[in-house]
Amino acid sequence: MSYLAKPKVHHPSLKKNAIGLTRRDYEGAISTLCAGCGHDSITAAIIHAFWELDIQPYKVAKLSGIGCSSKTPAYFLREAHGFNSVHGRMPSIATGAGAANRDLILIGVSGDGDSLSIGLGQLCHAIRRNVNLLYILENNGVYGLTKGQFSASADPGSISKKGEANTLQAIDSVLLALSLGATFVARSFSGDKAQLVPLIEAGLTHKGFAFIDVISPCVTFNDHEGSTKSYAYTREHQIEVVQSDFIPEREEITADYPAGSVRDVRMHDGSVMRLCKVEEDYDPTDRDRAYAHIRKHKDRGEVATGLLYVSPDQAEMMEQCEAIDEPVYNQPFERLCPGTEELEKLQRRFR
Amino acid sequence: MSYLAKPKVHHPSLKKNAIGLTRRDYEGAISTLCAGCGHDSITAAIIHAFWELDIQPYKVAKLSGIGCSSKTPAYFLREAHGFNSVHGRMPSIATGAGAANRDLILIGVSGDGDSLSIGLGQLCHAIRRNVNLLYILENNGVYGLTKGQFSASADPGSISKKGEANTLQAIDSVLLALSLGATFVARSFSGDKAQLVPLIEAGLTHKGFAFIDVISPCVTFNDHEGSTKSYAYTREHQIEVVQSDFIPEREEITADYPAGSVRDVRMHDGSVMRLCKVEEDYDPTDRDRAYAHIRKHKDRGEVATGLLYVSPDQAEMMEQCEAIDEPVYNQPFERLCPGTEELEKLQRRFR
């Protein structure tokens, strides 16, 4: 049983954030995942991001499906409500929760089996709806909890622990999301906290569906030689195509970057995602070029990571529904029920 | 009630094909769809294609889900088995049928509701498996049979018959298929039989999953001003990016085209798909360029049609399974059951 890997960043671990909470206040139950599981590192990054963003834990709702990855919401934000639903159906739960209470800060955690096999339809449609949700796909290429079958993200030719080669095409969740019109698409690696934390922060700030696919090796069933989702393989083939830094609203922006190399994307709440374009020809606000770029790396056997695409200004679900600004779930009954008189009037129609 | 639109091509309609059958022999029950429904034209094209390919109707299995489109398998090939399954689940039925009897010629007909909403997951995974199946998506942007709700292929801003504008992103099945590694991707228009027939012929010949999205206007619920799936709109915005002609194996190929403008793609059975590249920079064997090209037209508000991408040599499902060449369903029992002696031996393991 592994305890939470504590964040490795460099300030005393009991430092308080703007609302007076330490990172401990953002932790949850002790993880029951295997020692070294990538998912635990992602949990640590999530804790760090919420802490840095000064978010009140209880304003958050944590949602998941079923799988080792889907267990992780129990391991962070103990003061937030959690909903460990059924396999592959977290997106619909999140959609409903967001519809009822748009003030909730929604974070969904899923796995590649949960998201790309049984849950593929719901994931695609949540993207289409642009539900205001941070969706983290903890991608290890296998079904961990059921002991290591290939998932739909397993690459063709990747070798299972039993030694079998996968023959099927892999579903690349990032390309899929781009094809479906996702408004925030990122990919990262559980072993790269420095990259992951700002991405999570940006995702939480993004208004709409923020999709982050995180390669998260399964040490027990898919971290061996021949696996393309192992720590070793990912370290070798990961290429950060755009390095991003998240700057919360209140901090004013100091432009100490060599001109040209930097691009700021302003999120709807005024905060800024600062993108240092590691690669010249790359533009993370151009969907088609982003797509082509990722494919180009893919063809080279590389895994492009970073904030791959963002379009901060598209209407999220509740805006499309033209819903009131307050949550609908606790509207006073008087404002919901037309009452006797109206019923009288109304019934003239039915005579 | 509309009777089958008879093929409009120019030879006497009772001409016999190589196996001595007339097009009548490829027809089915009388359509019960609305007069003018695009689906009926597709049915006519299917009948024509099977006839031209000299296929024995009874060797075919016709599969569908639920919807007006899914009713159409009853309207062609009366001598073929049909399976009108449940809503959105035709791909799994087809996968199973193909696994049991790989000699079956499988054709699946579906609608945009059937394929892109409830059935999205199964469609994507059938593509991934490269099931040896011709899949025709009769795309009208609405749920016809349930009276005109928007489907997932309805374009943002498209106006419903009730006058409401669609706010959601459209799922473009062709881009989706390309992202998922589909090996044969085409788009056509029910009103363009000359284009549709050769595509169906090529699709039937393709070894693996052949996907054809056919814009097929719903005259009753989505053929009005403001709809982007109406006859008028489609006629105006359809652009044939690659004009294709199907040349069955036995006919030798006469190269009477201006050199350079033509490209032949040889299908696994020796037949040839002749592509006249209407557009210079287009290469239907380059997945990424095809994708970019389609997007380019989309951004211009155009609908690219034709054989958009083909890769004839990838292993279809049964090859990936390394299954025997004959169907497995009727293997002699002796070859399947190890018998008493083996059972004796085997059980030593369990002592």
Next chain:
Amino acid sequence: MTSQVNDFAFKIATANGTGSASANSLIMQTIFRMGIPVTGKNLFPSNIQGLPTWYEIRVSKDGYTARTPVFDLVVAMNAATYEKDVHEVRSGGWLLYDSTWPLDERLLRDDVTYIGVPFAELCAGAFKGVRERILMKNIAYSGALAALLGMDTEVIRALTKEKFSKKPALLDSNDRAIDLGFKYVKDNFDCPLPIRLERMDETKDCILIDGNTSSALGCLYAGATVAAWYPITPSTSLMDAFKSFCQRYRHDAETGKNRYVILQAEDELAAIGMVIGASWAGARSFTSTAGPGISLMSEFIGLAYYAEVPAVLFDVQRTGPSTGMPTRTQQCDLMLCAYASHGDTKHICLYPSDPREAFEFAPKAFDLAERFQTPVMVLTDLDIGMNDWMIPKLSWDDGYRPDRGKVLTAEELEAGRSFFRYMDVDGDGIPYRTLPGVHPRGAYFTRGSGHNARGGYTEDADEYQEVMDRIARKTESARKAVPAPIVQRRPGAKAGLITVGGCHAACVEAGDMLAKEGIPLDYMRVRGFPFGDEVKEFIESHEKLYVVEQNRDAQLRSLLMLDVAAPGTKLESILYYAGFPMSAHHVVAGVRGVKEKVLA
């Protein structure tokens, strides 16, 4: 039948999508406004255009609203079903047909009076364009019927005026079409027929409404704010109605914002997931579907049951199994809804008998769902949901306030009130819950996996069982909370009639018929599951009980045996499941049949 004044039935045969619907509702409304009790049953195909469709209208001065299979008059406007339709006329009845074309000799019956009106010809003369001629032909037969049955032409005029107030052109052509039919009949036949209408005063406190519309209205009044659905016949019009009501009553004029959210999901699994998510977050949320949807929702229904999340589902039943006959009615999901999902599960079900109860049970369903923190199923059917029923006007109590159940507020939590999600604090089996985003002390982890009374994950045998046993107690206590059965006793009755839902109308009528025959029967209609004590008592107090329902496998009988230990030996099934609404004739024949069987 003795007198035929205001007491007969007729049937109109047309083709789908030829605009006969408006003609039929015109006829219905006219009779209704003449103060005469009337019901209509629409028998339509699973098709958009061209297939045969029938509309049955029953006029009953005694106020019987059940379907009757005996037709005094048939209007045969569809050549495709001509032969079938001629056979449907009762001996001594009338057939109204389009005499533009000569009638096939073989279709002539000498026990039927044929009334030929050259509708096509008349309309060809009076209207331009194929489409309009087809439409007007159907309006014209309502004119003919007006003359034959003695409808009040003033009422008709008034109705067309209201209907086409904004479309003068249409108004004109409709009126002309009506006159065509009316005049021709007046001039060529002596009217009215022995089956005819005479003004009454029986409908002034009633309305004509379908159950999907009234269910939607009930959800609006109950304060439902989130609805998620996937289109499926015959439930689609429920959500359509809810949407239009919301647009009218929940749209904030100034801000232009909506006080509701309706989500068309990608399928039924997503729809129920959205409902559960919304209910979990505190909204009154519901979905509407039909049998196939309930099957697909099964896994999620089990989650809501075990994790104790409220949810309201309307199952507008249609003929099963599988796709079955989507445009025919049945009561075939009774067992499924009561026990949906794997593992030990049991669900609260409500069974409205008509659109009025559908309206009343909607708020009840939300109250029960939130009180007992569990899914509640409201089972109607295609007949209740899509046909126009004559019912007493709907009424509403402005004093009604939703029962949101045991939800701890931020204040209570702030005040340090202890909270363990699945603990039986009050001894009623119902735990307290909290909503997300309200207070740190309210936080807990909702899960469908094993959990203990404190809400923690568990694989411990005792902890698991403690929660399961409490949930069982909770569901038990719901017996007292669901609507009690309707019970009517008749002097001298030894046996009883038991039924559910839309069979009510047929059973009431059958009860009267049987009583006249000297077979008085007590009557009980169950309205909620699990069944209350009254149900048990009624069964115990009779030696023989006829259980009337619309499915093949006697599902209501099964529920009675399982839930209140009704001895099967007592329960004689009367089943009708061919897809049409139940009629009194079926019930009477059934009772007689059983009696004979017993005697033999």
Next chain:
Amino acid sequence: MTSQVNDFAFKIATANGTGSASANSLIMQTIFRMGIPVTGKNLFPSNIQGLPTWYEIRVSKDGYTARTPVFDLVVAMNAATYEKDVHEVRSGGWLLYDSTWPLDERLLRDDVTYIGVPFAELCAGAFKGVRERILMKNIAYSGALAALLGMDTEVIRALTKEKFSKKPALLDSNDRAIDLGFKYVKDNFDCPLPIRLERMDETKDCILIDGNTSSALGCLYAGATVAAWYPITPSTSLMDAFKSFCQRYRHDAETGKNRYVILQAEDELAAIGMVIGASWAGARSFTSTAGPGISLMSEFIGLAYYAEVPAVLFDVQRTGPSTGMPTRTQQCDLMLCAYASHGDTKHICLYPSDPREAFEFAPKAFDLAERFQTPVMVLTDLDIGMNDWMIPKLSWDDGYRPDRGKVLTAEELEAGRSFFRYMDVDGDGIPYRTLPGVHPRGAYFTRGSGHNARGGYTEDADEYQEVMDRIARKTESARKAVPAPIVQRRPGAKAGLITVGGCHAACVEAGDMLAKEGIPLDYMRVRGFPFGDEVKEFIESHEKLYVVEQNRDAQLRSLLMLDVAAPGTKLESILYYAGFPMSAHHVVAGVRGVKEKVLA
């Protein structure tokens, strides 16, 4: 207990993923090879590494194989559950623990003998590397047990040799670890304990096997060629086993091609769809799943029922509802499997009681599915499926030929034999079917929507009902075809014990115990649904019946009431549903409890 030779139970507590599994099976096999009846129950968590896990071993010279909750000895290797484990030792029993660290005073019981062995210390001395030390610690305790219980060291040696024949290094360290434990105990305690093993000759015609493996073997022998599945505990190992059997027996050496297709589907809906598609095309096809899968398959199951397509489903039941406790056992899907899907549906179910019947029922399931053209469910559970059972060797009749049911061949069709898909030609309710791709005259359109006897689409009331009634007759006739119940009568018995599946072992033992107490009970174990006449007769011939099952809501009792009109008043439920396999103690206590209840 009087004698403790070959008649005791012990329990080993370790942590998940520390390799204790191999130690435990070594112990099991040693006892088994000593000719002594033995069973093991593995109680593992829904987790991959680190959580507590227990392995229970029961030695029974009388051959009782049910779980017993009374432990003479507990091996406490997991500090996390130390306290719990100490309490599990029966009074007068023994506790074997790792004495490397001093024992917590508070855990000392004076009615228990503590046997301390410094496993960690011993292994630290003997092995290098953390991982190996942890693993070897677990091997070492088997050595200690060998000494304490008097296991035959020759047998152990032989076993390790076989096991590690290809890994000499591992063989060496294993043997050394065993010696460590063995020696230390020999040197420090007098061995063996009063609870000890002595060679017998009771196991030579038996094997140790789990039900998932034997089910898979049954499917292989039945000639299944297409399998589709989605991973889910506890059914996953069934498909794993099927795959490895196929690789061994269905792989064509020359061509390198496979005479089978196994598809890992994207979910359970797709899995059952593939099975239905494959069966429709003529293959013997099956899926394996657990409760949540059956819920998700519900819609498709209704299609197969109504369109009459064969399909075989293995439901390896686990503790529900919802996700429930995936690694605990229950019999909680009995009702769901019998009636899955909306509309009127009813399914053939088979209930094997152990791995041997699981093997035998597999071919039976395919025969029934193809004979009756309908889904057939084989219900096992986690206990049967995943635990090692001692059963008589499996046997096979080489004369067996699959019953492919009424399938018309190309020749028959060519010969002009008329074919109407849904017509009752033979009067047995079973129509003829054809396979796609075989012959033009065989063509028909399979659909879940309304169809008539000729296979055409219909919305006609009579045509629809004709097909539904025939299907009901067909299912009725299946009563005679399913395996008959096992019935055992005892002289002087007035009451009876009824059970299903894996409860058999506990009921057999309980029957003997109760007989000794002077309460002789007749016994019936149902094996197939719908129930045959023998079931009805057994119930009618007893005034009181105890129904033993592993679920909260008495689902078997419900099925008996619904399907053979068993009067509820007769049926007393004995329920255990906390997740562990049923034990005789529960049954005996249950019977006594009811008797007391009755007396009181």
